[in-house]
Amino acid sequence: MSTVSPLSRPDDTDAFRASLRNIRKACGVPIAFGGRREGNGIRLTTFDGVRTRLLDQLAVTPGAGLGGRVLASRRPAGVRHYARATTITHEYDRPVLAEGISSIIAAPVLVDGEVRGVLYASLRGFEHAIGDRTTDALVRYSADLGRELAVRDEVDRRLKLVDSQMTDDASKFLGVDVREELRSIQSELRFLAREVTDPSLRAQLIETGMRLTKLGAPRQSGKPGPRLSSRELDVLTEVALGATNGQIAERLCLSTETVKTYLRNAAAKLETRTRHEAVVVARRLGLLL
Numbered sequence: 001m002s003t004v005s006p007l008s009r010p011d012d013t014d015a016f017r018a019s020l021r022n023i024r025k026a027c028g029v030p031i032a033f034g035g036r037r038e039g040n041g042i043r044l045t046t047f048d049g050v051r052t053r054l055l056d057q058l059a060v061t062p063g064a065g066l067g068g069r070v071l072a073s074r075r076p077a078g079v080r081h082y083a084r085a086t087t088i089t090h091e092y093d094r095p096v097l098a099e100g101i102s103s104i105i106a107a108p109v110l111v112d113g114e115v116r117g118v119l120y121a122s123l124r125g126f127e128h129a130i131g132d133r134t135t136d137a138l139v140r141y142s143a144d145l146g147r148e149l150a151v152r153d154e155v156d157r158r159l160k161l162v163d164s165q166m167t168d169d170a171s172k173f174l175g176v177d178v179r180e181e182l183r184s185i186q187s188e189l190r191f192l193a194r195e196v197t198d199p200s201l202r203a204q205l206i207e208t209g210m211r212l213t214k215l216g217a218p219r220q221s222g223k224p225g226p227r228l229s230s231r232e233l234d235v236l237t238e239v240a241l242g243a244t245n246g247q248i249a250e251r252l253c254l255s256t257e258t259v260k261t262y263l264r265n266a267a268a269k270l271e272t273r274t275r276h277e278a279v280v281v282a283r284r285l286g287l288l289l
Contacts, residue, residue: 012036012149013046014198016117019145020048023121026141027134031099034109034119035060035067042071042118054095060118065092067118070106074115076139078105080129082122100124105135107142111150119145151196155189155205191251226269228287235262240279240288 013036020032031049035042035058042060044067060067066088070077079085080103082096096104104122108115121138123130193205228236231252238248245263249256263275270285272278282288 012152015145015148015152016046016119017048018197019119019141020046023119023138023141024048026137027121029121029130029134030124031101031122032120034117036117037115042067042115050099052095052098054098058092058095060092064089065096066104066106067120070108070118071115074108074110074113076105076107076135076142078130078135079103103129105130105138107138109142109149110146111153116146116149148197151192152201155192155196155201226285228266228269228282229262232262232266232269233282233287235259236266236279236282236288239263239275240283 016034016036020034023029023032029049031047033044033047033050033055035044035046038059040062044055044058044060047055060071062068062072066077066079066082066085069088077087079088082101082104083093099122101122102125104120106118106120109117109119119138119142121130121134189205189208193202196202196205234252235248238251243251245256245259248254249259252259254262263278266282267273267275267278270278270281272281279288
C-alpha cells in the first residue's frame with residue numbers, strides 16, 4: 001500500500017480534472033484550472049480551456065495573487081478586472097494576462113477544515129464579469145471535491161489497516177476481537193464503495209473486501225457455493241455485525257421491507273431458515289468474514 005501523503009496523492013488528479021470539466025460545463029466559462037496543496041502553497045497542475053502552458057506547474061504561495069489569498073483565508077474570492085485589481089497582489093500577472101484572463105474567481109477545496117487545493121474559473125475579454133451563478137457553482141463543485149477527497153482519505157486509512165492485519169495464513173491466528181474489527185472494516189469498505197464516484201477506486205474497494213473474506217473459514221466442499229448479490233452481501237455483513245433491520249435500513253439507505261426481502265433471498269439461496277444461520281453458512285462458504 002502506498003504511503004503517499006494525501007496532500008500530494010497523485011491519484012487525486014482525476015478528481016480535480018473531473019471537477020474542472022463540470023465547472024466549465026455548468027458555468028459556461030472558457031477557462032477552469034486548479035492547483036493541489038504542495039507544502040505551504042499550491043501548485044497549478046490541472047487545466048481545462050487554457051491556450052498557453054505558462055500557468056502549468058506555477059507555485060502559488062499563501063497571500064500571493066488571488067489563489068494565495070484564497071489559500072490564506074480559506075474562503076472564495078474573485079476580481080472583476082484582474083489587471084486593475086487592488087485587492088490582490090500581482091506576482092503572477094505574466095502567465096495570467098498571457099491567457100487573456102480578465103474576470104476570475106477562486107474557491108478553496110477544504111478537507112476537515114484544511115485547504116487541499118484551489119479551483120479557478122475565469123473569463124477572457126471585458127464584455128462580462130463572472131456573476132453569482134458561476135460563483136455559486138464553483139463553490140459547490142469545490143465542496144463536492146473536498147468531500148470526494150475526504151472519502152479517499154478514509155479509503156486509504158482503511159486499506160492500510162487491512163494490509164497491516166492480513167497475512168497468508170491470517171485466518172489461523174486471528175482472535176475474536178481482530179475478526180470483529182475486520183468485519184467492521186469490511187462493512188466500511190462496502191459502504192465507501194457505494195459512495196465514491198471513481199470507478200477504479202470503487203473496484204479497488206470491492207476487491208479488498210473480497211480479500212478480507214479469504215481470512216474466514218475455507219469452504220468445506222469443492223462444490224461452487226451460491227452466488228449472492230452485492231446488496232444481499234451488504235445486508236448479511238451488517239447482520240454479522242449485530243445490526244437490526246432498522247439499523248441496516250438506515251445505513252444502506254433502504255426501507256426496512258427491502259432489507260427483509262434481501263435477507264429472505266439470501267436465506268433461500270443459502271438454504272437457511274434464520275438470519276443468523278444465513279451468516280454462519282455464508283462464513284462457512286467464504287462469502288463473509
